[in-house]
Amino acid sequence: MSEFHSGFAALVGRPNAGKSTLVNALIGAKVAITSNTPQTTRHRLRAIFNTADAQAIFVDTPGLHKPHDALGEEVNRSTYKALEDVDVLALLIDASQPVGKGDRWIFDFVTHLPRAPKPLLVLSKVDLVDADELRSQHERLETLGDFDEICEISAITGQGVSTFANAVVARLPAGPRWFPTDVQTDQPMEVMIAEFIREKVLRSTFDEVPHATGVEVGELDYDEKRDLTSIYATIYVERESQKGIVVGKGGAGIKAIGTSARADLEQLLGTRVYLDLRVKVKKNWRRDAAQIRRFGYGE
Numbered sequence: 638m639s640e641f642h643s644g645f646a647a648l649v650g651r652p653n654a655g656k657s658t659l660v661n662a663l664i665g666a667k668v669a670i671t672s673n674t675p676q677t678t679r680h681r682l683r684a685i686f687n688t689a690d691a692q693a694i695f696v697d698t699p700g701l702h703k704p705h706d707a708l709g710e711e712v713n714r715s716t717y718k719a720l721e722d723v724d725v726l727a728l729l730i731d732a733s734q735p736v737g738k739g740d741r742w743i744f745d746f747v748t749h750l751p752r753a754p755k756p757l758l759v760l761s762k763v764d765l766v767d768a769d770e771l772r773s774q775h776e777r778l779e780t781l782g783d784f785d786e787i788c789e790i791s792a793i794t795g796q797g798v799s800t801f802a803n804a805v806v807a808r809l810p811a812g813p814r815w816f817p818t819d820v821q822t823d824q825p826m827e828v829m830i831a832e833f834i835r836e837k838v839l840r841s842t843f844d845e846v847p848h849a850t851g852v853e854v855g856e857l858d859y860d861e862k863r864d865l866t867s868i869y870a871t872i873y874v875e876r877e878s879q880k881g882i883v884v885g886k887g888g889a890g891i892k893a894i895g896t897s898a899r900a901d902l903e904q905l906l907g908t909r910v911y912l913d914l915r916v917k918v919k920k921n922w923r924r925d926a927a928q929i930r931r932f933g934y935g936e
């Protein structure tokens with residue numbers, strides 16, 4: 638029998654590079670939330686990828702950035718922690734955005750980490766560019782510094798995703814299967830549910846509202862006879878005006894959020910879902926470390 642391999646592979650890159658979308662493509666199910674709002678990911682999420690003779694634990698990190706508040710600091714702290722002792726460091730760079738200062742900053746950051754493996758570059762969203770743009774981007778990548786190899790992927794079309802997975806698996810040391818094969822992530826169900834709801838708020842609002850949103854999920858109630866999970870959740874924002882935006886005219890906004898969240902939650906839980914959503918104002922919750930932990934962000 639050939640030896641089993643396992644280990645950790647961190648996905649890093651600027652906000653919006655496509656890290657969480659890649660995680661979902663690798664797992665073949667939605668486990669990470671995605672949106673075009675930078676800083677969508679607040680949690681360090683681990684997603685488990687299995688083959689017959691290997692297990693890769695992908696660590697989806699929030700993008701690295703300069704923190705502006707306690708939430709930002711907590712998010713960065715959890716990203717730094719996620720990079721300790723990884724076996725593979727995959728740095729995603731958006732093919733449709735010329736390599737910029739942000740990419741360089743992250744490249745330098747990860748290549749200066751103690752014990753960090755040479756980064757594997759992942760050119761993401763290649764479905765958005767033509768051959769010329771792709772070539773220019775490759776030339777820019779060459780100027781970044783010393784890296785391992787370049788994988789081209791589109792997490793949306795699936796192009797290159799299994800090649801990337803193979804490249805990761807090939808770099809894993811010998812080790813056991815840490816997680817049973819039916820486990821997809823390390824996130825508690827309540828956290829996943831809160832995140833799925835927050836994603837819908839992010840996707841339906843703009844300006845300051847997405848960043849001011851936190852979601853808290855109460856106890857879950859499963860009725861076996863009706864195969865129905867009842868979920869009571871509260872969406873917190875920081876101002877009355879933000880609450881007005883989330884709730885929308887005559888409640889239309891919150892209704893739409895509820896409808897699309899429910900569809901995803903039924904997929905996630907594999908049961909029918911009753912979803913009760915409230916919106917509350919909690920001033921300055923992002924500046925309060927205790928509140929941030931209550932919402933489950935960071936460690």
Ligand SMILES: Nc1nc2c(ncn2[C@@H]2O[C@H](COP(=O)(O)OP(=O)(O)O)[C@@H](O)[C@H]2O)c(=O)[nH]1
Nearest residue numbers: 653654655656657658671672673762791792793
């Ligand atoms: N066209 C295209 N869009 C993508 C691809 N991967 C991600 N996106 C989009 O880019 C945005 C950011 O993706 P996300 O995974 O949340 O980025 P993250 O911040 O790095 O986790 C979302 O709107 C995604 O739908 C891709 O391969 N092709």
Ligand SMILES: [Mg+2]
Nearest residue numbers: 656657677678
């Ligand atoms: Mg993300």
